[in-house]
Amino acid sequence: MEEPLNLVLFSGTDDKLNAAAVLTAGAAALGRPVNVFLQYWALEAFRSDRIEADHGLAPEAGVAGREAVDALRAAGQASWAETLRQAKELGGVDIEACSLSMDLLHLEPGDLDPLVDGVEGVTAFYLAAGGGPVVFI
């Protein structure tokens, strides 16, 4: 069985989350398992009351980057949350919240969007990761 792709999402801005969602969807399209581990500000972006909100962009985007991202969205680009939903429909995508970040942000499982499958610690994440690459975004 192919080793999974393992994405640790730390940043909570829409551009980085979108990049992560596209990487997830591409791997899922090839039938490769994907484990997504949500930490810090990425986890906060998955709160069910905020997931569709504007989460800003990475500082390097600047004004021109903001305009480019807005233009693509206006042209019909799917949100990162929608891309992740599509990826999960394909199967093999597991999204887990980091338990430490849950404590940090005072979150309960019920506060999170249904895209999130559960809460686990870093050891469980590494065990699921097996020998596959770990990518930090």
Add this chain to the structure above:
Amino acid sequence: MLETPSTPAITRTIDARGSFCPGPLMELIRAIRESQVGDVIAVWSSDRGSKIDIPRWIEKAGHRLVALETRDGYDEIVVEKLR
């Protein structure tokens, strides 16, 4: 435009124009899952990555690329479900 007599009839067409990478591939995979072996699915995409990615996905997934044609502002990629 290429018209070959061996081109099978298209069972279903997915209009994914206006959808960005990897949207057209996502829509194609969903359609293939809903289809029967032997069905022929055409996907229309205006996304630049899809005409490269979709044929490679078709090969990896074990289906057959029937045609890839560039039309007015979009690509038509035709695939036969083999498995």
